[in-house]
Amino acid sequence: MHEDVERCVRAVRSRDTRFDGWFFTAVLTTGIYCRPSCPVMAPKPENMSFYPSAAAAQQAGFRACKRCRPDAVPGSPEWNERADLAARAMRLIKDGIVDREGTAGLAARLGYSLRQIERQLRVEVGAGPAALARAQRAQAARLLIETTALPMADVAFMSGFSSVRAFNDTVRAVFGLSPTGLRSRGRAADVTGVVSLRLPFRAPLCPDDLFGHLVASSVPGVEEWRSGAYRRTLRLPHGHGVAELRPADASYIQCTLALSDLRDLTTAINRCRRLLDLDADPVAIDELLGRDPVMGPLVRGKPGLRIPQTVDGEEFSIRALLGQQASMAAARTHAARLVAAHGVPVTDSGGGLTHVFPAPAALAGLNPAALALPQEHRASVFALIGSLASGDIDLGAGSDWRDARTELESLPGVEPGTVETIALRALGDPDAFPATDPGIRRAAGELSLPTAPAALIHRAADWRPWRGYAAQHLWSAGDRPITHDVITALQATVPSPASPSAFRCRPARSDAGRSEPIRP
Structure with a gap:
């Protein structure tokens, strides 16, 4: 987008926050680069140049603006x-x-x-x-x-x-x-190893279903909901950590990280951003899905719905397979037993977290009989664990989505819906669509959509490339128990001075009277 000078100039002049992270504006007369929404008066167009990344602007010799802090914007979607x-x-x-x-x-x-x-x-x-x-x-x-100090x-x-x-x-x-x-x-903290920061995102964001989904499927000891915050342990390259994430206001999530080794700071931040899908472009997603006669009312009811993803693709894939053909409660129980027996113990001074989810290598030698699952299901779980431990399946940040899908499909007993769920939440493919998932099929029937997987996939073609977000809308359609408790808790524990209404999913406000929005 940075090559379209006219659109970039319009975005800078309107101080449109939706473009933060899409491109960066460098001011030739001052030697400073800014985010598009910088509150400082926009320079003349002939004094502006545009870059696709902060690194490109820095490499060209520009310094970061001290007012708008362009190094701390949402990442490019x-x-x-x-x-x-x-x-x-x-x-x-x-x-x-x-x-x-x-x-x-x-x-x-x-x-x-x-x-x-x-x-x-x-x-x-x-x-x-x-x-x-x-x-x-x-x-x-x-x-x-x-x-920090x-x-x-x-x-x-x-x-x-x-x-x-x-x-x-x-x-x-x-x-x-x-x-x-x-x-x-800045304001240096007194506690070494604990860092508090804000995670910006592109508005709107619907926190109810996002946090509700994470809490409803949480594994005891690894995750918890405490005092209006979602908390979980992290397995990191140099050690472990505890992340506490809470909705703060309409533009950021408050994040507190307690790390055993501060070299993991950048990795922990980016994994938390990925978990909450904070680099998504909700305007583009809602615009396309909102045109659909069935999906449109869902989008307008919950604008900015995100896909709850993961901080660890290997962890999520094991949990997803444990929950295949099982209730959410049963899946949590099986995962909690694995964690208690084989997870890495941690000390959590701020809550009740006890373990980091075990790495595949720690589970590879486990006796299959330790899992109270049917024999065929146990075989599937341990085939996945073995492939992850050996590196045959890569679900990391740089994985090839197509290769990962192929390897998952080749494992015995892994159902197509599980593969797509892993692709959606562990790999982060926004077009993954678990058409065989019972919750999605139930919601499809309630909305008079096809319930047969093949027919539903055909109908979902209209939602590409955002079928994953359509799936999330179907999962959250109606008053489902997955989010009810957390919605209530969010509305009851909003920190002052923000009001609870700032956190609820609300229909988008009318933009009547404004000029036509500029799209990335």
């Missing part, structure tokens, strides 16, 4: 919607792979030469993998500088820099301030 090489690379970079394994590690994970990846990313986002990782390190450094040397290494000098140079180049000057603008 493209990288979660697409399955090509550039999108897979961007997801891996966001997950911190370059910091942990270098650009050579990124190439090895993707199965392409580094030269091919470099060329593709420069075409798509205007910067190579090293520059993109550097921009991400700068954002992590800013969070640690502003929200850690020594600057510790901040440098925990945010991924190889030296204090590189850290100092990058902070000055990106933010126009020294690390000490940046800290004076």
Whole structure:
């Protein structure tokens, strides 16, 4: 989009928040780059240039605006919607792979030469993998500088820099301030290892079903709903953590992370964003689905509905298969037993979380008889665990969606609906559609849609490429118990001064009198 100068100029002049993250505006006269919605008066069009990423703007020599903080906007939805090489690379970079394994590690994970990846990313986002990782390190450094009292040397290494000098140079180049000057603008926390931050998103967002779905399917010890917040443990590259997520207002989710190793900060943030689907573009999704005569009323009743995804694709796939042909309560019970027996114990000073969900390698040697499941079902679960532990199936951030589907379909006893559910929530494919899911078929019947899977898939063709969001609307159609308790809790525990109405799913307000909206 950054190449369409006219549309970019219109978005900047209207300060349209929907375009934050889609492109970045650099001001030639000041040497600063901003998000499109920056409240500072827009410069003349001839003094603006546009970049597809913050890294591209930084590489061109521009500093981040201190007013609008363009390094802290929602990510581009493209990288979660697409399955090509550039999108897979961007997801891996966001997950911190370059910091942990270098650009050579990124190439090895993707199965392409580094030269091919470099060329593709420069075409798509205007910067190579090293520059993109550097921009991400700068954002992590800013969070640690502003929200903790850690020594600057510790901040440098925990945010991924190889030296204090590189850290100092990058902070000055990106933010126009020294690390000490940046800290004076923030509020350092007293507790080392705990970071509080805001996770921005594109409005609207419907938190009721999003948090309700996560809580209704939560595994005791790994997840909980406490005092108006969804809390869960995280298995991270350098250790473990606890994330606390709560709706805060109409523009962000409040996130508190307690990490055993602060080097995992960027990875933990991006996994929480992925869990809540915060980089989605609800305007584009609702616009397409809203045209459908059946889906339209559902969309208008719950604008901004998100897909509850996952922080760990391997964990979710095991849980999904445990729940195949079982009730949600039974699936939770089976998962809780695995966690209690084989999960990694954690200490949670702020709640009742006890374990991190076990990695496939920890379950690979388990006696199948330990699972109280029918023999064929046990065989399916352990076939999946074995394939995950051996690396035959990759459900990570940079996985190839088509290959993952093929491998899952080849496992004995794994049903098509389970494969599509894993593709939707573990892989993040927004067009996955579990047509055989009983909840979706029940809702389809109530809405006079076809209930036979083949016929429903044919009807769902009108909802592409957002069939996953259509599935979420079908799951949440009507007054289902999956969200009732959480909706009530959300409305009862909204922190002052925000009002409960800010968190409820509401029909979109009329835009009468406004000019026609600009679409990304």
